[in-house]
Structure formats: structure tokens, C-alpha cells
Amino acid sequence: MSRKKVIAGNWKMNTTPEEAAKLIAEIKPAADKSTADVVLCVPYIDLPAALEAAKGSKIGIGAENVHWAENGAYTGEISAPMLNALGVKYVIVGHSERRQYFGETDITVNKRTTAALAHGLTVLLCVGETLEQREQGITFDVIAIQLKIALSGVSAEALKNVIIAYEPVWAIGTGKTATAEQANEVNKFIRDTVASLYGAAAAEETIVQYGGSMNAKNAAELLAQPDVDGGLIGGASLKPADFAVILEAASK
């Protein structure tokens, strides 16, 4: 089967609401032309402006994280029902910057994933090895553990709302990109792992993106790989001209 490509931007801690609306207006024409699904994950504070700016376009809006509880004494956190109330459809879970700087663990990634899915959000689930782990030859072990724990308790039905993003930590925001072969090799391993958990048919349908310094120059080659079903894009998603090139590459 041929899977639809999904191109998602991760704006990280960038843009005010006003800047977000302007950026979305600039991205809209290329998004509407692309055959790929387009998602922009933006800071919480930008969500209302982004949802408004994206109205009438094919851009879906996502958050960059979500708490597992519905409400309560979790200062600084945002819950899935709060995202539902705004009309947000997507959320990134387990980004390596959350794991690296904010104590995110495989267990909390699982809690966030199951809570988000229970509230009808589509989860962009990030997994990826560090450079040290790659050099130790344990990339596949790390990915399998991250994936199996993150998906623990996720039903085959709920899996349909999970997009998996392979994001090698050494390639994120570093300008170092995995080669197309490296990206495809791990993406295929992810699909095989999903097959071992949910069966071959479910694995065939699962969208597995690559993320890590994807840009206007390298997107076409990465997106041409059979197991690369799109991209999670940080830096280049803040540059409308570059993002447009990636969206075009995903349309081929």
C-alpha cells in the first residue's frame, strides 16, 4: 500500500502569537498545494492564533507536549482536555529535547501518549538514539525499548492515531542529517517492531517520519525512501520558503 506522507513542523520555543499567524499565512499556499498532510506544532501560547490563522487551509495544528492528567496540581502543565477545548488535533510526545532537558522518561512518554490518545488527539511519538548509543551499536535496542514502552497499553485501534517520528538525537538542530539509508534502515526497523506488536497490516499503515535537520536540500532524498513517510521538521519549518520546498518534495 502507499502511505500518505505527513510533514509536521515543530516550532519549539519560537514565535509570538502574532508571528505565528504571519508565518502560517506564509506557509498556507504551499501547504494547500501539497498532497502531504501538513501539521504545525506550536508553543501553547500560540495555539489560538495558529488555529485561527490555519482556518480554511489544510494545515492541522498541534501542541508540543501534553500532560497525562485531566487537571490538577501540575503547575505549568497543559492537559489533553484543554487542547481539545481549543480544537487542537495533534501533539508531539517524547521529543528528545523534553527527554534531555526536562526529565522525560519512557514511562512518562507512555503516560502522555495514552492520555492524548484517550482524548482523541493524534500523537507524533518521537524516538531516537544518541550519538553515543549509535557508536555503541545499540541503536535498534534503544529504539525498540522506547517504542515498546511508549506503546504499552495502546490498542490496535488507537495506534491508527499514532505517527512515529524517528529522530536521531545527534541530528536534531545540529545540521547533521542521517543519510537516506540510515533513516530508512531505522524507519524500517520501527515498522518491523510495530509489526511484531500489532501485526503486519497495522505496521504497513503506520506513518513513520524522519526528523533531524531535514531541510530544503536533503528532503527529496530522505522522503524518497520507501519507509520514510514524511518528516518532523524543526528549524526549516520556521522558514516558509524552505518549508515549501519540503512540502513539494513530499508531494512527489
Ligand code: PEP
Ligand atoms: C525537531 O525539533 O524535531 C527537529 C527535527 O529539529 P531540526 O529539524 O531543527 O533538526
